[in-house]
Amino acid sequence: MSFGMGWKALQLSRLKNRQRCPRCRLQYDKRKAQCPYCGDLDSNGLAELKWKIEQDQQANTRLGKLFIYLALLIMIGLLLLNSQT
Numbered sequence: 001m002s003f004g005m006g007w008k009a010l011q012l013s014r015l016k017n018r019q020r021c022p023r024c025r026l027q028y029d030k031r032k033a034q035c036p037y038c039g040d041l042d043s044n045g046l047a048e049l050k051w052k053i054e055q056d057q058q059a060n061t062r063l064g065k066l067f068i069y070l071a072l073l074i075m076i077g078l079l080l081l082n083s084q085t
């Protein structure tokens, strides 16, 4: 009996116990009676929550792009340094 196997099974069972909420598209524990994110929200609150999620995702995308640009700049810089020596 290895610890790794047990850990994997635990992670798998955790994934199985998650479901995607049809209202807000966020994932939550299946055993919960209602979604913890939007369960107590009315349609106005839900719209606001969705807007916030969208803003978050856009911010993440922007951050990801910034990192790619930075990596590219560093690579170009290194290439230039290499070609000069």
Ligand SMILES: [Zn+2]
Residues within 6 Å of the ligand: 021, 022, 023, 024, 025, 026, 035, 036, 037, 038, 039
């Ligand atoms: Zn929800």
